[in-house]
Amino acid sequence: MDIRRFRIFQKAAEQQSFTKAAQSLYMTQPAVSKAIRELEEELQTPLFERFPKKAILTPEGQLFLKKVNALLTHYDDVLQHVAKIHSQYTLRIGSSITIANDFLTTILKDLKKAYPSLSMQVEIASSSAILDKLVQQQLDIAFVEGMIDQDAFICLPFSTYHIKAVAHPEVLQKQSITSLSDIAKFPLLLREEGSAIRDVVESCFLLYDIPLHPAWTSTNSTALLKAATKGFGITFLPEKMVTKKLKNHTLEEVQLAELQLMNRNHIVYLKHKHVNDAMHTLIKLANTIPHK
Template identity: 35%
Template sequence: MTLRHLRIFAAVCRCGSVTKAAAMLHIAQPSVSLAIRELEEYYQITLFDRISRKLYITEQGERLLKYATHITSLFNEMEESIQSVSEYEPLHIGSSITIANSFLCDFLAQYQQNYPKRNCQVLIETSAMLESKILNNELDLAMVEGIPTHPSIEKLPFFQDELVILCANEHPFTKHEHLSFADLLQEPFLLRERSSGTRAVIDSILQLYNMNVTPIWESASTRALVKGVQRGFGISILPYQMVKEDLQNQSIQRLYVEDINLQREYFIIYHHNKYVTPAMQDFINIALQVTTLQ
């Protein structure tokens, strides 16, 4: 005996006819007849008297109908309650500092415009910390820089950015048309902290070219690094999205280095065992739509 059996039985009682109940439920008439017969066999009772091609509910049928009505009503109430809680449950989102400065507000503004009754709780942290929180189920999804390597993390690329090499306007390198990465190693570096996604990409590039840099500044603040570059304390490598206004305002200069690829992708990540809720999918769709327009 299943909930389906009870729903079919209640429909037959309301309609007074197997044919009408089948039409109302959008199922075949034999399926309705079979469900009634299975109920009668299961409980060893007769639910309807069939007289002159009409159905008359029996006393035992009346008793079952009372319970069937209560059970189906309670089930419907449960579904509505659970779906309502799920619909308005906060979406726990993580973002790296770079992505938060570049995109997060645009994503959240569009999400809240589309779904005004939903709430988001946001954590801005390093990419490494966000990956750890995804693995511990402390976040529903996160936006990180660089490629996550843990096998339990699902990753979806949503934007391609590039790192740019920066120096002060008065730096001698601004007069060079051709620079190699080896030329840069003579200079003091101002870099993001080691736990950041940006720094991880830079370190991997340096490792690829068998080079090593010991920065004189390490900071989680991109603005602090830009200020240091402007004042001539050294050169830096930062995401274009974070410094494009500085470049447009010509407060710093970009250096172009031969034979080095500084492209990198941003990823939306979540645990591969995590159920992707409608709220998660809606946020992902918005992220993809917004960055397509960038």
């Protein structure tokens, strides 16, 4: 037995005709007759009295119709509730701090417009912490920066940004900078370990065997920006975050050929993860972010 045969039986009983049932269901009359016959064989009882232009339910057919009507009503109700579930469940979204500061709220606002009933749970932390949450299946999808384990995740790059080394002009006047080693001698204001920006900066210096010893460490880029403008040392922040202060000369960029720092933003989820409609939409929205 299957739902398809039940619907055919229901329509034939309603129309009292296999031909009219076939027309209503956009089927051929032989296909309707075959489905009814298979149902009768499975039940081992006749359901219809067949006449030249009419098909009338047998007593057994009448009893069976009551059960089928109740079953199909319940089945259709279940389908309606399943449709609502797609828009009512909670989508667990992670984001690295830099992406959250930049454009996460814009993307999530657009997602909410597309799915007004969607519940979202958002967690913002370092890229490494967010990736750990994904592995533990505590998040469904995430926005992260930097290098990602391609074996564990589906990684979809959607934008890039440059990282600038900046400091107050007076700080840079104290000592000339001609190499990365010179930078390492300054007080350094760095993001916390595990952040994508910190990883990019340290990787650049480690290529030249130069360890970094931060004077300040923070999960908050804005705090580092303020510290740099007050003359506490050199910091490394996204270009967009420092552009205005570079223009008004509150900060000055440290420019070296070796200091070409760039990060790539990805939207990430576990391999074999079911990607539902809301996640597909989130991925499309991420790709509306301009590439820098």
